[in-house]
Amino acid sequence: MDLHRIQLKFYLNPPAHLSPEEAFRAFSAWIPVTPDQTLVDVADYSHLPDGPLTVLVGHQANYTLDHSDHRLGLVYARKQPLEGGLLQALVEALKACRRLEQEPELDGKVSFAGSEFLLVANDRLRAPNTEATHQALAPQLDAALARLYSGPAALSRDPNPKRRFNLLVRTEASFAVADLLHRFEQAA
Numbered sequence: 001m002d003l004h005r006i007q008l009k010f011y012l013n014p015p016a017h018l019s020p021e022e023a024f025r026a027f028s029a030w031i032p033v034t035p036d037q038t039l040v041d042v043a044d045y046s047h048l049p050d051g052p053l054t055v056l057v058g059h060q061a062n063y064t065l066d067h068s069d070h071r072l073g074l075v076y077a078r079k080q081p082l083e084g085g086l087l088q089a090l091v092e093a094l095k096a097c098r099r100l101e102q103e104p105e106l107d108g109k110v111s112f113a114g115s116e117f118l119l120v121a122n123d124r125l126r127a128p129n130t131e132a133t134h135q136a137l138a139p140q141l142d143a144a145l146a147r148l149y150s151g152p153a154a155l156s157r158d159p160n161p162k163r164r165f166n167l168l169v170r171t172e173a174s175f176a177v178a179d180l181l182h183r184f185e186q187a188a
Contacts, residue, residue, distance in 0.1 A: 001136040003127055004081045008093040009066060009118040010177070011073040013111045018072065018100070020046035020053040023065035026103045027056035030063075037061070063096055074100065074112065077122065086137075087144040091184050093117070097177045114175035115149075121165035129157075129165045137165075145169065148180055 012018060024042055031039045038059035046053045050070065056063040060082075064075040076093035084091070097112040119141075121127035127137070134157060145153050149171050156168045 001127070001133070001140065002085075003121055003123060003137065004078055004085070004089075005122040006086065006089055007075050007077045007118075007120040007122055008089060009069075009073045009075045009120070010093060010097050010112045010114070011071050011116055013113045016109060016111045018065060018106070018110050020044060020065060022106060023054040023100075025105060026100060027054060027063060029103075029105075030056065030099070061092065069118070073118075086140045087147065090117075090144055090148060091181070094177050094181050094184075098181060101177060112177050114177045114180045115171045115173060117169050119167045119169065124164060127165045129159060129161055129163055131159075133165045134167070141167070147184065149173070149175070 024044055027042045031042070040057045040059065043055045043057065044053075045051065045055060051068045052064045052066050052075075054065040058079075060078070060080045062075075062077040062079065064077065066073055066075045074093070074097055076089065076096055078089050078092070082088050082092070094114070100106065100110050101108075101112065103110070121133065121137075127133045141155075151171060151173060154170045156170075158166055
């Protein structure tokens with residue numbers, strides 16, 4: 001399945017916290033110093049009760065501090081085709097998480113759980129929330145997860161047809177974002 005409009009959400013490790021204001025400042029600082037992407041603007045949605053809090057809008061992808069499932073995390077939302085497909089989208093999402101972890105202004109208080117992420121297909125026409133979509137995506141997903149994790153990963157899907165196709169990916173082992181990025185670099 002050739003699907004490029006996907007969202008990947010990596011969750012903050014408790015008790016790590018990132019406020020909408022801190023994300024706004026960090027995202028704003030990324031705009032002039034990210035030459036490999038066209039980053040346009042930062043928007044504040046922190047007035048919403050449950051959803052996106054701060055959004056960095058880009059041409060290729062958006063980055064969002066998100067609380068839509070009652071868990072704080074970073075959403076990498078791919079909008080344009082990407083060479084390498086799902087695997088490369090995972091790498092880009094992990095790079096963004098790592099960039100926030102290393103943001104000097106945040107003083108090391110942000111860390112992401114590499115052992116769990118949410119994948120959402122942002123294309124209801126090409127990827128309806130069905131088992132058939134899961135099966136069509138399985139070869140790409142299995143290959144990506146094999147490179148990402150050394151052991152098995154549990155997949156769960158909310159089959160509600162009113163929701164977009166979604167998979168929550170979890171592993172028993174604990175992984176730091178930096179370690180996962182290192183695995184990708186070694187395999188490349």
